[in-house]
Amino acid sequence: MLLSTYGSRGDVEPLVGLAVQLRALGAEVRVCAPPDEDFAQRLADVGVPMVPVGQSARALTTASPPPSSANLPRRAAELIASQFAAGPAAAEGCDVLVATGAMPAAAGARSVAEKLGIRSVSVTFQQLTLPSPHHPPLARPFPPGVTDNRVLWDLDVQNINALFGEALNVNRASIGLPPVGNVRDYVIGDQPWLATDPTLDPWQETPDLDVVQTGAWILPDERPLPDDLEAFLEAGEPPVYVGFGSMSMRASKDVAQVAIEVVRAQGRRVLASRGWADLALIDDQDDCFVVGEVNQQALFGRVAAVVHHGGAGTTTTAARAGAPQVVVPQLADQPYWAGRVAGLGIGAAHDGPAPTTESLSAALRTALAPETRARARTVADAVRADGATVAAKLLLDTISREGASMSA
Structure with a gap:
């Protein structure tokens, strides 16, 4: 074939x-x-x-x-x-x-x-x-x-x-x-x-x-997480994952800085994915960690929320893991997946491709609410x-x- x-x-x-x-x-x-x-x-x-x-x-x-x-x-x-x-x-x-x-x-x-x-x-x-x-x-x-x-x-x-x-x-x-x-x-x-x-x-x-x-x-992805990532995960409370995959090339230039600042402001650690734009950390504080290619199936079950672009694959992987989501859609079908996440009550749909501190903070608060996590776990059981x-x-x-x- x-x-x-x-x-x-x-x-x-x-x-x-x-x-x-x-x-x-x-x-x-x-x-x-x-x-x-x-x-x-x-x-x-x-x-x-x-x-x-x-x-x-x-x-x-x-x-x-x-x-x-x-x-x-x-x-x-x-x-x-x-x-x-x-x-x-x-x-x-x-x-x-x-x-x-x-x-x-x-x-x-x-x-x-x-x-x-x-x-x-x-x-x-x-x-x-x-x-x-x-x-x-x-x-x-x-x-x-x-x-x-x-x-x-x-x-x-x-x-x-x-x-x-x-x-x-x-x-x-x-x-x-x-x-x-x-x-x-x-x-x-x-x-x-x-x-x-x-x-x-x-x-x-x-x-x-x-x-x-x-x-x-x-x-099914059986790859273990890298040792340094494991050490970061074990060193504190579950972080918020931020990644835009191939769409990081189209995301606003300061999206990494905005996301990191927003996550920190809510008292959470940050796990940033490089993606195609090679997104980098904004400083050397130990509450942030950057990853490249990684087993998302294993990782998403260990994070507080997933902030992403709304690709079908990332949306499904996060949903299967029971991870609350914030979708910041960039183009094509991504607004649709953002709407599905919000409609199912498993996260928040950001309005537009360029988040501000205020808009992303509001979306992240929704995703981190206890009722959103509970709903995400319920939906995870139904995803095939x-x-x-x-x-x-x-x-x-x-x-x-x-x-x-x-x-x-």
Whole structure:
């Protein structure tokens, strides 16, 4: 099987979990992902071959100028072309291609599968890309005053076609495939998979789409915490974790200083994650500690709260650990996850991407309240851990059924 993605750590890590479960069930697996060193190392650590595709995701995130409607078509064309270049060789001998990540890359991956005549499955790690009368699309520049979800989804199709349609169809024509009229619906397909936890992200059925919700794809992390981190945790009360992952590149320049000052003002110690921006401590006081790549599954159960950007993976990991959360969303689906955290009563949603001392203090007080921790622990018991296993079995069952049908 080929698992294909393009994006940040949050787009790659779920495929690591799925790949490990597929291998445990006897399947051969390889992963197409951006050529970032940390992605390659992560897959090497679990023994899964990686095929690099496109340019570094970190480089694309930090590129100047930032993504805009003016340069997105060009960047999309590059992503699609990279899939057409690497995909056919990577998918050789595969029965199924799983496509996820940035929409242009997923469109390219599904086109490769179409050309090779193999089945492809479209997967999303949040439901806001799936058309539904129950919610609007991901935030885009829609006309003011338009609130009807059906109208918004129609506008969503037009926007996506304008951004990605030409690039996709030029590449499809180069390998003899017909043009696609609706890029979004082509990528989603007739039966998309939603790899999120039903408690955190409940899907409401819609007659127009047959969605398979598998649960989140999580690989159990058995790595011990570093000795110096253990020593810090043991030296005092549980700290507040502050980390923005790949979004630390977009977070406000002084976010680390604001967060550390706010946490200290409430009498708490601070555990800061470097992330892609290499966030650093603001002084050498011993109530703060900085970490790099670490086992969050083990760590989040030992902190007072988690302050983060609202990625699906971090939100789910904190929820599973029963850790109260403060979500400071930066873009894309992150405001949605912030709303889910607040709605479930397991933390607070910060209003906007740039916290001030006052705004973050208020959010942190909510997260540190005893009733929030109690609610977080209750919700933790409902969050499933078997999504990758469910998905792996579904994929193998599909291959088995189609193989039997072809030989009958």
